[in-house]
Amino acid sequence: MDASDSRTVKLTTEQDVVSARQAVRQLCQELGFSLVEQTKTVTAASELARNTVTHGGGGEMRLQVVRNGTRRGVRLTFEDRGPGMPDIEKAMSDGWSSGDGLGMGLSGARRLVNEFEIESQPGEGTRVSIARWK
Amino acid sequence: MERIPILQMGEFLLVTIQVELSDQVALTLQDDLTERIRTTGARGVLIDISALELVDSFIGRMIANIAGMARILDARTVVVGMQPAVAITLVELGLTLTGVHTALNPDRGMQYLRAALAEEVHGHGRLG
Numbered sequence: 549m550d551a552s553d554s555r556t557v558k559l560t561t562e563q564d565v566v567s568a569r570q571a572v573r574q575l576c577q578e579l580g581f582s583l584v585e586q587t588k589t590v591t592a593a594s595e596l597a598r599n600t601v602t603h604g605g606g607g608e609m610r611l612q613v614v615r616n617g618t619r620r621g622v623r624l625t626f627e628d629r630g631p632g633m634p635d636i637e638k639a640m641s642d643g644w645s646s647g648d649g650l651g652m653g654l655s656g657a658r659r660l661v662n663e664f665e666i667e668s669q670p671g672e673g674t675r676v677s678i679a680r681w682k
Numbered sequence: 683m684e685r686i687p688i689l690q691m692g693e694f695l696l697v698t699i700q701v702e703l704s705d706q707v708a709l710t711l712q713d714d715l716t717e718r719i720r721t722t723g724a725r726g727v728l729i730d731i732s733a734l735e736l737v738d739s740f741i742g743r744m745i746a747n748i749a750g751m752a753r754i755l756d757a758r759t760v761v762v763g764m765q766p767a768v769a770i771t772l773v774e775l776g777l778t779l780t781g782v783h784t785a786l787n788p789d790r791g792m793q794y795l796r797a798a799l800a801e802e803v804h805g806h807g808r809l810g
């Protein structure tokens with residue numbers, strides 16, 4: 549992928565979650581991320597991609613290379629038009645799940661990256677954007 | 683669908699995860715292993731995850747579930763070969779894998795299973 553473009557991966561099935569992980573891994577490698585940085589970024593992406601599929605009813609992930617001076621990083625944006633979250637704070641807390649998950653996806657993903665933003669409107673959907681700098 | 687093979691070696695079951703684990707493959711492995719422990723009466727399960735490049739909360743839950751189910755069926759579980767980058771990430775993600783025994787490599791894992799089993803046999807002997 550050319551450092552200047554952005555691309556999207558559709559997220560409808562759990563197989564798409566695997567494709568999303570692979571796309572993120574490849575981009576991190578292209579940017580020269582260390583193995584630990586790669587693993588953290590891909591793991592955060594896996595959590596958020598699964599949430600988009602299972603809680604958000606499907607959506608997409610956008611991958612971008614970002615720059616800040618000489619630093620480079622990846623920005624990943626997960627977006628769906630699903631049910632949204634009535635209480636973001638609760639959803640972000642360790643161990644809370646509306647289903648039978650471990651409830652560590654959102655809170656854990658936040659710890660694994662440098663930037664984390666979440667927007668969600670009940671009935672409209674959810675957008676989570678993360679960035680990890682090299 | 684892809685299935686992860688389960689090998690039997692005496693009273694132990696051995697699993698090497700060599701594919702990218704989709705959620706469905708992970709769930710199938712959990713079911714298959716539980717069933718195999720039940721039908722074989724295996725006393726130990728060794729899961730080699732050295733080829734696994736990622737353990738997220740779903741895969742972590744599967745590993746913990748396998749260990750929990752195995753315990754109920756009177757078998758011990760040991761997970762071997764976790765890559766350092768995966769271990770570091772797991773801690774930061776906040777997963778503790780409670781009740782899951784880990785070992786550096788398959789040899790150490792087998793040592794653990796044999797020792798755990800010997801201890802149990804010894805314990806039963808004294809009670810009996």
Ligand SMILES: Nc1ncnc2c1ncn2[C@@H]1O[C@H](COP(=O)(O)OP(=O)(O)O)[C@@H](O)[C@H]1O
Pocket residue numbers: 595599600603604628630631632633639640644645646647648649650651652653654655674739
């Ligand atoms: N994209 C989403 N759309 C709607 N709800 C979501 C979304 N992502 C997360 N949630 C809500 O936040 C909760 C916590 O998410 P997470 O920490 O990943 O735990 P888990 O997925 O194990 O339930 C979920 O149980 C769900 O209720």
Ligand SMILES: [Mg+2]
Pocket residue numbers: 595598599649652653654
């Ligand atoms: Mg989740």
